[in-house]
Amino acid sequence: MEYTVQKLGRLAGISTRTLRYYDQIGMLKPARINSSGYRIYGQTEVDRLQQILFYRELGVPLDQIKELVTDPSYDGAKALKEHRKQLLDRRDQLDLLIANVEKTIALHEGRTTMTDQEKFEGFKQQMLDENEDKYGQEIREKYGEDTVNKSNAKWKSMTQQEYEEITQVANEVTKTLSEAYRNGDPASDIAQKAAELHKQWLTYYWSEYSKEAHAGLAQMYVDDERFKAYYDAEQPGTAAFLRDAIQIYTGLSK
Template identity: 40%
Template sequence: MKVKEVADLVGISVRTLHHYDEIGLLTPAETTESGYRIYSENDLETLQQILFFKELGFPLKKIKDIISSPSFDRTEALEIHRKMLLEKRSRLDNMIQTIDKTIQHMKGEIEMSNKEKFEGFDFSSNPYEQEARERWGDKAVDESNAQINKLSKEEKKAWEDEFNAIYKELAMIRYESPESDAAQKGIKVWYHFLNKMGNYSLDAFKGLGQMYVDDERFTKNIDQFGEGLAVFMRDAMAIYADRNK
């Protein structure tokens, strides 16, 4: 499909699609000799994901990082988004009922208590939005990096030494069961070390461990301390998170 056809199909502007192409967020499968952008079925699926994440409130730069990651799972993303929409629909249905009852109350058709007037209003966070942000958000990483950047040269050196020491200790026990006392003791040290600089929930900690295996860049760096360490840490982190919830 040409860019104008895609824009008309989706309901967005041609300029928006051009912008996505310019920033490397959505580059069409091919461009004709005359310069026309041609979008494939896969491109349309990627565009759908982009718009889903925009609905979640993610900035374009972050969306690009998410969908280009080797660990990105399109089905998982759709399932989380579906849960968010169901939660939103439920809240809207409750508010519509409150509006209908309020109209009847104003017409004198029914009596309405003060409590009933505010049914449907919910200012708490959507639990599925939190799930999405824990899966793809980078708040904990940003906080951690910000804290590290505040350290003096000597403090950074001490932090790096502690970081390397923990990895070396874990590498020495990587052939043990991730459920063993030694493994869980070592991974507990890692969890508390991460939380010195960031704010990792147990779910985020578990997700981070999965990323160690899903993202080959993590795997390569971690396995420098010992082959198989990334897989061992993922399993131990998952067990630690599940046991301590």
């Protein structure tokens, strides 16, 4: 039985383009070329194509399939195991992605019906409440009534997108800071990046940013036990480290 590209394609359920491609890359050459230049495939080629498609269905990349079907000494079992490992890795990655996407969706949905009250949970809630309770006076005096009011107003009018970003930035601050702290140098690139992220995070709350206010807040992180406790929770000394980094970042180190 002899086949032209289209016949073989139909037999195997693939396109003629694919067959010509496989010819081109030398994975499956026709048995012969007839006088008109047509590709003619024979039984051997059909068998081989079957093998190729078998491995292809397993998701093995073409160059590996080529090895498998051309080199009989090639260790098929080993190749398959290697391939399996790659597939498993890919699945792990996918699982991570899915978990993250779902987290984000949950955030979205939660937020849609989130009351102002609910909005301020966890650390951020504490921070705002405590800010108002204990530092309300102090901060208002220091930075002016307007700044504080604007900050709170900003919180309440926060859009979904902003909330999403803010959460992410806050996480990044924590992560980067922790990494920088292990490094030990508040002037290091990573520590400076943490300071910058912190600034970014801050600008979500502050309608106007100033180096002085930033540095002042950083000092407060150390002086006040509650803030200090938050930052030092994982590793003692982190609050002071962040203050140092921010002071360098703002150019206001003493």
